Amino acid sequence: MLSVGLIGLGTIGRVHARNIAANPEMHLAAAFDPVAARMREIADMFGARGAAHLDELLDAKDIDAVVVGSSTDTHSDIATRAARAGKSVYCEKPLDLSLDKALATAEAIRPTGVPVMMGFNRRFDESHAALHHAVKDGSIGRLQLVQMTSRGPNAVPTDDYIRASGGFYRDKGVHFFDLLRFITADEVAEVSTMGAALSDPAIGALGDIDTFIVALRMKSGALVQIDNTRRAIYGYDERIEVFGTGGLVESGRTPRRMVTRSSGDGFLSEGLHANIFERFGRTYYAAMAAFGQFVRNRENSVPSLDDAIAAQIIAEAVVIAAREARTVTISEVIGGARGA
Amino acid sequence: MLSVGLIGLGTIGRVHARNIAANPEMHLAAAFDPVAARMREIADMFGARGAAHLDELLDAKDIDAVVVGSSTDTHSDIATRAARAGKSVYCEKPLDLSLDKALATAEAIRPTGVPVMMGFNRRFDESHAALHHAVKDGSIGRLQLVQMTSRGPNAVPTDDYIRASGGFYRDKGVHFFDLLRFITADEVAEVSTMGAALSDPAIGALGDIDTFIVALRMKSGALVQIDNTRRAIYGYDERIEVFGTGGLVESGRTPRRMVTRSSGDGFLSEGLHANIFERFGRTYYAAMAAFGQFVRNRENSVPSLDDAIAAQIIAEAVVIAAREARTVTISEVIGGARGA
């Protein structure tokens, strides 16, 4: 049994709380959140103790692993302290919105040698993961094209969310830059992009975009298209396809139910999930289970600090490409980051 | 070039006229219909001569083959006369609504030795035909179950049509009894059924049904379900599946176009064809082409007189099963028919 301390009890923190409790090989020992009412509620539901303050949890002898689900600006500090306290760490992405600070944090954590996993949950979607395996087992042949689409949910994010997000490329884009590296087992060579605020003028007013298309060239030569939109009125639509000389593999739309209706004007099949937790709920469970397994035997592969940095570097390259309306190489960003 | 005389220029006759004209290896030489205006129209469209009377067409030296698309009560007489005149014959089903008369007609035609094909066009649907090939090549293994569904079109038949049809089992059922023998290469051993007038009370008032389910046991032991309804508001829905120890093969729904829409309440894919000619239009062309090929070299297999009789015997067994609410063996009907 892995004894876990959970930090941050907002939306994602509660998802982790439930998954830790449901996992037969994990135990939710303690939880911490600045809002006391949240701690009491979680304590009641899952029998975990509420920590009086953060240090109490980080220092607790009976805690093996810390899950960092607090606000983004605290990830770096908490993950570093937890690692230095010898705890295994599961940390929500990103380490920090600033690439430089993320690099520094990774450098601070690495010497501790503790198992660290970054929360790129989409890797644990069974259908997405099938693409990783199809590339790996050679059935795709020489990879030519990857197409990733993600749209939704059917809801407008709040202004506060947008302001704290680091922008759409950094906030949502990184998930797909990580997935792309995971699926292709290849590195990105260069990127270009076009972005726009199309679904919600309020997002444009905040200086952000809600729709982007990103083109990438991999080191192997394969080409990649990623399109992302913040909102789709028809639900959470995420699909990936991988195409090469050996053929095609797709991770397709996931309907809520297998129900189809017809009253004379076509066949209406059941729609998509309303939000990411409905669509990808199972991946959070699977990711946490993979973390438990990783802490125990370190044999399975999980998203690492290096993976998080790599996805973040791609995001930075895309941000430059958007600003300068040109193709940007990854080496430009790595050089810049190292120089900083 | 096969020189063809077409008899009967109603709905199905016009379909044949167009297909004969479009076939590079056939020539529509003459047409006959009691309604003179119909003959003039077809003559104008396809350059065929209108025959002054039926005998003129049947006796014409320049005509190799006769297509019988006239009303059901004339099939037997015209097909027999055409065969005796040495013409190859393509005849719409049935030979006659009376099984005894159909048997007598077949006996009269057989000695002429002319090539005869019965118009069971569904055998020429590419998707349905795939099931025939899947059974034949062994990929189904030992056959366990056949499920045939046919619903539609989205229109109510006229009272006159119903009265002349011979009843739903004989009119539409025979298509599926024929398809079943074609797909399984097996014979029916026994049948049971339930029928009802559900979509249109007017059909019930005429003493007919508009919906039936028929259960059949094949000589091999395989079981079969057939459901047919005269009307479906969602279009022409026809599907067949074949299941055995080796797996499953399905001939599925055929959409009009590959268009899908979503506006938040599911995915609406394009609907079905409105009627049998939209859905199975291509099979009439293919059936006529198969007839031409059959007349030329007699190598390909086409629905024969014996096939038409066999399907009709199954229909008679089902009619008895409906009346007596019991399982009826095919041998009961064959014995009865022979004794008559």
Next chain:
Amino acid sequence: MLSVGLIGLGTIGRVHARNIAANPEMHLAAAFDPVAARMREIADMFGARGAAHLDELLDAKDIDAVVVGSSTDTHSDIATRAARAGKSVYCEKPLDLSLDKALATAEAIRPTGVPVMMGFNRRFDESHAALHHAVKDGSIGRLQLVQMTSRGPNAVPTDDYIRASGGFYRDKGVHFFDLLRFITADEVAEVSTMGAALSDPAIGALGDIDTFIVALRMKSGALVQIDNTRRAIYGYDERIEVFGTGGLVESGRTPRRMVTRSSGDGFLSEGLHANIFERFGRTYYAAMAAFGQFVRNRENSVPSLDDAIAAQIIAEAVVIAAREARTVTISEVIGGARGA
């Protein structure tokens, strides 16, 4: 929190144990099984106490509800004793393989007034349940046809299983007779059937069948086809469609994942679940949750003793129809059962 005692820790008992433990509003207090090792294992996994003998569990003051997952021949006795002890009862189907004994058991339990739910878990499949709602809300119009297919799993049942099952109609058929009543909110008027041992000769040698087609006429006049097979090499294939004057609603195949591949010879989409627990695992959780809710407020509708009896009567009618090769009315069986 509902405090539950679980009786029977075989395959289905373990499924219930896990679901009770995962349910935030239920508590697995005690478990009983004649095999002591099973009790220790469940106790270790879920912290439940093992009962020394059955009476200890049935008499325990701290237990509100009893879940009967023991062997079929014990259902009647245990359910009756639990009800008389004032416990709410969740009982696996059937009450007893003998219709007469099932009727007597229902009569013994009813006066106790305790909440009783029969374990027809398929009612809790979200896709199947959509058909129930579509009939109820009128979108099907006047019901014409129901088609139910269930095939699989890809495994041969043991001889012992077959011998204890009561035969295929009673063992698997009742699930669909229950679903049919649930979906249509109508009663069966008459039935006919054909059955055969096609997938596995060993089943025929035991006097049972592995494939059936059942035709049913509902009191409303709607017609129904049910086909069931014990084994399908392509997995657990279960589908239901409901068709009427207002259109069609289908509960379709449920794939394991949304992955499609193509290497030149078509599109290979992900297959079906290997067995009923993979396919319907979620329905067991939902059924147990519905039981908890039913015990608390008795507002939701759950499968009742009467539902179990009704499904069993249909099965008996089908058994007679098979033996006598004729259409059998439900009233024949009810009359016979009452007379017994």
Next chain:
Amino acid sequence: MLSVGLIGLGTIGRVHARNIAANPEMHLAAAFDPVAARMREIADMFGARGAAHLDELLDAKDIDAVVVGSSTDTHSDIATRAARAGKSVYCEKPLDLSLDKALATAEAIRPTGVPVMMGFNRRFDESHAALHHAVKDGSIGRLQLVQMTSRGPNAVPTDDYIRASGGFYRDKGVHFFDLLRFITADEVAEVSTMGAALSDPAIGALGDIDTFIVALRMKSGALVQIDNTRRAIYGYDERIEVFGTGGLVESGRTPRRMVTRSSGDGFLSEGLHANIFERFGRTYYAAMAAFGQFVRNRENSVPSLDDAIAAQIIAEAVVIAAREARTVTISEVIGGARGA
């Protein structure tokens, strides 16, 4: 009846010959090709006269319309001469591989006032056309994203074909640049791209690419992704989706038949067409029929000279974007072309 003269009897010319012959409102009067044997063959099949030389056909009094299906380098000259001879013109794309020469040709043809249609047959695919209508009728809302995919056929083009093609962007890309303008009823503002020779090294050796991704921003702000590959081993895979604030409409994959098989390892549905003529055969017929209608009453909209020029300008912009690895505006190309 429209009397047509056909110039060029290669692959595409024969497709047109067959479609003109099958059209009840068109008549194939004459055909010309430098290869005499081709003319004799077409004359035999369709009863058209072979022209002794090109001028004879262009000057013939009995010919209303000329279809230009000869090699690309002759389009400009023949289309101009036919227009000056007062014939209506159906011309395969492009007018000329050189944008400047295409512009000059269009300027030479326009004053003749004859009806001219450019052979962008994909506009006549029923599923693609549904997207045009969905944008037009407002059901897409404010357009956000268009995704166009075209891969295949499963065959390697010859070196000669590649050399004469003008490069992949100009040869195949223009079809999608035209479709994009047709579907969106909007103009392209700017483009960027990445291209590579991935499926066939021989294509790279010739200085061409076989795979590209193109990103476009429309004047309305909508973003567009187009991916094209010369070869896909799984057949001709072409799909388009249009997404906006009102939802999604897709023109999906078109299978050859509706056949699905399962033998235990998933569901194998029928594959795609092997080449463009199988996949889009019907669009050539529909395009030619639209030409006939356009010549008669000029009411329907067909791809015009201006449409061909517009698509060609986008292709030129993309070629520059590829060379300079940057976003290129359409106005840069138009300015350059005008200045030339």
